[in-house]
Amino acid sequence: xxxxxxxxxxxxxFSSLYSQSSFLSYNDLSQYARTSPGxxxxxLYGFDNPALLNYVNDFxxxxxxxxxxxxxSNFDNSAIFIGMKNFGLGxxxxxxxxxxxxxxxxxxxxxxxxxxxxxxxGWSTGDKHLISRSNVFTLGAxxxxxxxxxxxxxxxxxxKFDEHESIIxxxxxxxxxEKLAIFSDYLFNENYEEAPWSVGVxxxxxxxxxxxxxxFNTQSLNFGVELSLGNFGFTxxxxxxxxxxxxxxxxxxxxxxxxxxxxxxxxxxxxxxKIDLKGEIKYQRFQLFDDSKTLxxxxxxxxxxxxxPDIEGIEINTSGIATSRVMLWEIRTKLQELKDNGKxxxxxxxxxxxxxxxxxxxxxKIIMDPLGMLTLEGFIMGKTFYKNTLEKIGIGFDEWRxxxxxxxxxxxxxxxxxxxxxxxxxGLIDDSYELVKSEITSSRNISTEKFEDIVNNxxxxxxxxxxxxxxxxxxxxxxxxxxxxxxxxxxxxxxVSMNDLEKFKLPTDNYWGEKPAIAIVYAxxxxxxxxxxxxxxxxxxxxxxxxNQNVKAIILRVDxxxxxxxxxDVIAEALKQVKGKKxxxxxxxxxxxxxxxxLSMYGDTIIAAPNTxxxxxxxxxxxxxxxNLKEDLGFTTDYVKLGNxxxxxxxxxxxxxxxxxxxxxxxEEERSKMxxxxxxxxxxFLDKVSLGRGKAKxxxxxxxxxxxxxxxxxxxxGLIDKIGGLETAINIAKEKIGIKDDNFQILQYPKxxxxxxxxxxxxxxxxxxxxxxxxxxxxxRFKKNGDPLLMTPLDLLSEDFLNVExx
Numbered sequence: 001x002x003x004x005x006x007x008x009x010x011x012x013x014f015s016s017l018y019s020q021s022s023f024l025s026y027n028d029l030s031q032y033a034r035t036s037p038g039x040x041x042x043x044l045y046g047f048d049n050p051a052l053l054n055y056v057n058d059f060x061x062x063x064x065x066x067x068x069x070x071x072x073s074n075f076d077n078s079a080i081f082i083g084m085k086n087f088g089l090g091x092x093x094x095x096x097x098x099x100x101x102x103x104x105x106x107x108x109x110x111x112x113x114x115x116x117x118x119x120x121x122g123w124s125t126g127d128k129h130l131i132s133r134s135n136v137f138t139l140g141a142x143x144x145x146x147x148x149x150x151x152x153x154x155x156x157x158x159x160k161f162d163e164h165e166s167i168i169x170x171x172x173x174x175x176x177x178e179k180l181a182i183f184s185d186y187l188f189n190e191n192y193e194e195a196p197w198s199v200g201v202x203x204x205x206x207x208x209x210x211x212x213x214x215x216f217n218t219q220s221l222n223f224g225v226e227l228s229l230g231n232f233g234f235t236x237x238x239x240x241x242x243x244x245x246x247x248x249x250x251x252x253x254x255x256x257x258x259x260x261x262x263x264x265x266x267x268x269x270x271x272x273x274k275i276d277l278k279g280e281i282k283y284q285r286f287q288l289f290d291d292s293k294t295l296x297x298x299x300x301x302x303x304x305x306x307x308x309p310d311i312e313g314i315e316i317n318t319s320g321i322a323t324s325r326v327m328l329w330e331i332r333t334k335l336q337e338l339k340d341n342g343k344x345x346x347x348x349x350x351x352x353x354x355x356x357x358x359x360x361x362x363x364x365k366i367i368m369d370p371l372g373m374l375t376l377e378g379f380i381m382g383k384t385f386y387k388n389t390l391e392k393i394g395i396g397f398d399e400w401r402x403x404x405x406x407x408x409x410x411x412x413x414x415x416x417x418x419x420x421x422x423x424x425x426x427g428l429i430d431d432s433y434e435l436v437k438s439e440i441t442s443s444r445n446i447s448t449e450k451f452e453d454i455v456n457n458x459x460x461x462x463x464x465x466x467x468x469x470x471x472x473x474x475x476x477x478x479x480x481x482x483x484x485x486x487x488x489x490x491x492x493x494x495x496v497s498m499n500d501l502e503k504f505k506l507p508t509d510n511y512w513g514e515k516p517a518i519a520i521v522y523a524x525x526x527x528x529x530x531x532x533x534x535x536x537x538x539x540x541x542x543x544x545x546x547x548n549q550n551v552k553a554i555i556l557r558v559d560x561x562x563x564x565x566x567x568x569d570v571i572a573e574a575l576k577q578v579k580g581k582k583x584x585x586x587x588x589x590x591x592x593x594x595x596x597x598x599l600s601m602y603g604d605t606i607i608a609a610p611n612t613x614x615x616x617x618x619x620x621x622x623x624x625x626x627x628n629l630k631e632d633l634g635f636t637t638d639y640v641k642l643g644n645x646x647x648x649x650x651x652x653x654x655x656x657x658x659x660x661x662x663x664x665x666x667x668e669e670e671r672s673k674m675x676x677x678x679x680x681x682x683x684x685f686l687d688k689v690s691l692g693r694g695k696a697k698x699x700x701x702x703x704x705x706x707x708x709x710x711x712x713x714x715x716x717x718g719l720i721d722k723i724g725g726l727e728t729a730i731n732i733a734k735e736k737i738g739i740k741d742d743n744f745q746i747l748q749y750p751k752x753x754x755x756x757x758x759x760x761x762x763x764x765x766x767x768x769x770x771x772x773x774x775x776x777x778x779x780x781r782f783k784k785n786g787d788p789l790l791m792t793p794l795d796l797l798s799e800d801f802l803n804v805e806x807x
Contacts, residue, residue, distance in 0.1 A: 022134045023122065023158060024092060024103040026167050026187055027196055031250050032064045032079050032092070034212040034224035034237055036169035038142055038152040039183035040202040041509050045081040046088025046107030049154045049169075050118025051142035053109035055509055056083040060256035064235075068248040076100065077248075086110065088120075099127035105138070113514045116142050122156075134158040144513040147176040147743075178204045178260075178510045208233065208261035218242055224250075228259040258505040270312040271496045273305055278320035281327055283522050283557065284748060286756045295327055296520065296746065299727045302334045304503035306341050311501070313344030313364070317478045318356060325432075326590040326609045328359040330725030332439075335362045348478045353377065354455075357471070358436045361443040368472040374461045376454050379429040379436075383793065385411050394629030398665055399622045400674055403682060406618040406706025408561075408594070408791045413622070421793075424708050431710035432611050446470060503742070511743050518733045519545035520555045520726075521749045523571060526780060527563035527595035527790065534750075535567035541749035542574040546582065551747060553583040553733035556603065557726060562595025562616065562791040564784065565681060569598065572688070576602045583736040587729035588612045588720070593708050595790035597719070598685065601692035604736070606720040607729050608711035615719055616792040617689055618706025619681045621674060624785050625662045626651055637663060645670065649786065659782045674786070681788050693718065708792055 029048055037043035037052055045062065046053040065078035076095035082088060088107040093100065107120035118140045124133035140154040150171040157164045169185035180203055187196040200214035208228030215221045219242035226235040235252035277293065285292040305311050339345055339362060347363035349356060350372040357374060360366050368374070390397055390412060399413035407421035417425070441451050454461070454469065466472045498504060521541055525532030545551045556575065562568065575584050579602055586603030588596075593616035600606050600614075608614055630637070635652045648670065651662040666674065686704060690697040695718060703709070703717045714720045722728060734744065 022132045023136045035202050036183045036185040038150045039171040039181045045083030047090035049140040050107035050120040051116040051140040053088045054116035058257035059084045062254045064252040066248050066250045099130035101126040147512045206262050228261045230261045269310040273314045276317045281323035284752050287754045304501045306338045315346040317348045319350045324590045332359045332362050361440045366472040367474045368463045370475045372463045374466045381425045394627045396625045396627040403618040403706040406620045408793050409622040515745045517551045517745045517747045518553050519551045519747045522557050524559045527567040529567050535570045539574045546578045552737040555585045555729045557587045558592040559589035560596035568595035585729045587726050593792035607722045607724045608720045610712045612711035614714045615709040617704035619678045621788045625665045
């Protein structure tokens, strides 16, 4: 399709190949253009080729003037070019004999970095009675199939279509970056032998220091130098005739967008960045009117801070933060990188529990609110049991548990934890506690004995007590301007925003074409076809990423307790089809167990945090049925049937909840059949894990039986390959596809809706529309009543995995 569009533009541009005389020629621009349009930076911001505007991100303005007699203040021959994203405006003034003419053009572009198309309209003012001038239309295209090659075509015609001009230009970057470009252009006319052309070289020897030379078929040539100093720069160009005699000099000043510059490498500032983490940290946000923080954005921002020499440190406000334990660990790990790189990290806390304090402990300095409270309570994991409740309201429940650790449904069949569930849960909190203790004592330089004494004997500390015990470094409030952040209260701080970081403000001309992409596919929530991970549509996202030739690797981020085997297998098989064609990296979040592990098992590399809950290779099922609830509520049911077991799922439907409770339990024969089915599914699960992980089936069986594992233990038994987070997955993907720098892009799936309508619904209706996690669980259980489930206990999840809105 891209090639077809480009060919169409070429045909239109070259529809007539004779030269013109009544509008500003491409050749007339050579005194201002040091190269062909696409060879360096953004050309003349759309005046020469409007398709180039697709590469411009920020407002930029270039003023140029030419002088033939060393009078640098003579502006008779001058030009102003202004560019911004997809729009450009320019004016070129010429002194021709006694006439003064100004040629204007407005331009716009559309497309992408591989293929862009632009259009421009031009008109003239001035002494048109002395110099003939016509209004013009310009059509341009720029095709960059790789970071090495660029081809541009431009066609200009008068508004009456009686005079035309067509240009083709080629440029090559041998090293695939801005350091060196070799270019050539050709102006078509009816005399092919005398058609103007030029060749040249553009070199960016140092950041923002650019040297150019250009040779024309008339044996004339020019030399140019540009010096960029960030948001402004200077340029000069000397133009010589065929006898190497100086014709004129062109001078220029650029103002606006930030540019590469040598000063950024020689002179560093001591700036600071403030980050307010109030609110929920999600995986994805809506496209419009959603300023929520996301994990990937935070990691990218922190990476930019780490590598920016002008940033001395960051200050983080954790008041009101809402996120999962694993996300906190991932962000903390990134902050540790910053700290190791010499950045100062100040973290403010007010009321913090052990998880938030663990996060804050990475800081160079912790500041606590004077009225704050620190609770180092340790860890607990428990659940509510509903067996007696169900009995009292008249609902029976039969648990189909044939694998000793598979405890997802025991809350409905027991009054207390089973021994195996108690064992595996204790293992999880033991590993979480060891992780927190190890990292806090290391970061805060306190002994393990002191830490355990605080946990077991102090528990809750007021701010003053936390300061005395060395758990925090200072007391103060986040917005206090006199806050002593790093024992340098007398030094005035200079704060910059994220947009001021060099990584985010550099121009994009250093890379031609679309950057190779790494796709992140999010599988969040219960494994179901039309809710949670929404496998029915998510499989289309995986297929889209697989078919996208620019996507070089796929990362599956899993945060799921499992659920429906069908939904899990639809996604797993889709990934299996891609395996071997593109690297598949799996990043596990807070939980990737049972069906969540099924989603993961075909990954080339599986990554989990040390406190991820994973494994739970097993199958479970259960049956809710009416004992006397129907009768107590006064409901009656009746039916006709054909088939011995047709009435198995039939029963009363509760109004409003839309939940059906079957009238009867399974017979012994029916239950035996279900057991056989579950055991066959379990055997198939073992086969798939064996294939995906390259392990013997009997070895998989030893670590299965539905047992959950922490990420730390999962690494030791071979269920995962590496401890890390989402950024670890990105780095591994880069390594597998041979990317060693930041010249890549992230594509995220599924695509989020434009607007969160729940946030703009009037208050009474928004309350009614809010998801209730307990009710959602109940509905899911009854909806899947009698279905074999690849599921771990839902209470292992934090709130953000039960709410699909919180992507």
